[in-house]
Amino acid sequence: MAKEKLGTGEILSTFFDDGVYTPLLASGAVEAAHGCAGGQPVYAVCQNGGALTVKDVEKQIKVLEMAALTGNPVVTFYDSVGAKLEEGLDVLTAASRLNAAIAKVSGVVPQVAVVVGVCGASAALAAASADVCIMAEGAELFFTAPFTSAAHGDKLAGAGSAEFAAKAGVAALTAKTAAEAVALAARIVTLLPGNNLAGPSVFEFEAPAELPDLVKYDAAQIVKSLVDEGSAIELFSAFGGNVYTALATVGGNAVGVVATQPAELCRACVDKAARLVRLCDAFSIPVVTVVNSEGFVPSASEDQAGGLRAAARLAGTYADATTARVALLMGKAVGPVYTALANADLRLAVTGCTVSALEPLAATRVLFKDKLEQTDNLSAATSATAVQYAAQHCSAAAAVAAGAADLQVDAAGARAALVNALDILASKRAQRLPKKHGNMAL
Secondary structure (H helix, E strand, O other): OOOOOOOHHHHHHHHOHHHOEEEEEEEOOEEEEEEEEOOEEEEEEEEOOOEEOHHHHHHHHHHHHHHHHHOOOEEEEEOOOEEOHHHOHHHHHHHHHHHHHHHHHOOOOOEEEEEOOEEEOHHHHHHHOOOEEEEEOOOEEEOOOHHHHHHOOOOOOOOOOHHHHHHOOOOOEEEOOHHHHHHHHHHHHHHOOOOOOOOOOEOOOOOOOOOOOOOOOOHHHHHHHHOOOOOOEEEOOOOOOOEEEEEEEEOOEEEEEEEEOOOEEOHHHHHHHHHHHHHHHHOOOOEEEEEOOOEEOOOHHHHHOOHHHHHHHHHHHHHHOOOOEEEEEOOEEEOHHHHHHOOOOEEEEEOOOEEEOOOHHHHHHHHOHHHHHOOOOHHHHHHHHHHHHHHHHOOHHHHHHHOOOOEEEOHHHHHHHHHHHHHHHOOOOOOOOOOOOOOOOO
């Protein structure tokens, strides 16, 4: 159980501004309330640790319906030992209706799951289906109970824990205590709009204190130098380590940020990036992508394990998004990485970046093969020619001239250019072709 066991009253008082809220459906193993968190009107559903009856599940469904009707987010605090078995199949069908209700309002109002106690089986499905899942250390989140799995010879250290859920890419955020998890939920709700038709919130802000360091490149540092001071909330930090994802503000406006490390991107990294873009697109939150990558993992084994499918999904997610998209090409943006990540409304090429259909060295070996073979030192000649080729054909200026980027900027001016780009795109309007839904690789 969570290190700091909070009652439903304590959770709701901590979550809502000044502890003020209106109780709704406040009896049984589930209590609900409405109030403001960070100034944002929001519904909260709080489980008290008991077994859930059909009526308890129906309360959760009712809150989701009210949220869709009034256009307010829903935050659910999970802590239950499971369904009340005496109610038999009725509670099973109720859980199915709850799952349908969650899916129905997905993309209509933000849903945040906060696991502060036990959350297993059908409840775990619901929590994992939320837009953002937060978990307190000491809480338990599992699809299959760890002791059941261990009994069948599948025992993993830490199964069901917050650390385990974070590494699996289920928990976007973890907190040391239940109180900290509740506070995180309030902060996340503040950054998200009330619903898919609401305009973004505007915040007071301070400019970052540091400039991008392209020499000691680190994705987290780069993002910190671009977004408003202290505004970034990193998501999925323990999953897909070569991609940094966060919600933040730029110029006081909420954005989602995807930034790659100068390394290869595995399928977990790709899934992580696509997950954030999908969330942002659902609620028209602008997406800022910082591109500097060695490419997708070049491995047939990775492809067989789903790497190619995941990369296709990432490319499709970016292409399908109608929210405002800005790409900063701050390092290598070569081949498929450019195709997937630089699919943006405005592309800013930072001086010193490399934009190319193929690695400059590989392109040199193809384009100048005959000339290079006539030299006395093939290796040195190839390297020198590659440097010259990259400077002439793969630079930021070359990208702008070829239409692969829209504007060249220096690193010191990257934030100002980003603020301007987001301002230009603030009134973006886009419509998809009539269809039920796309069919990208899942």
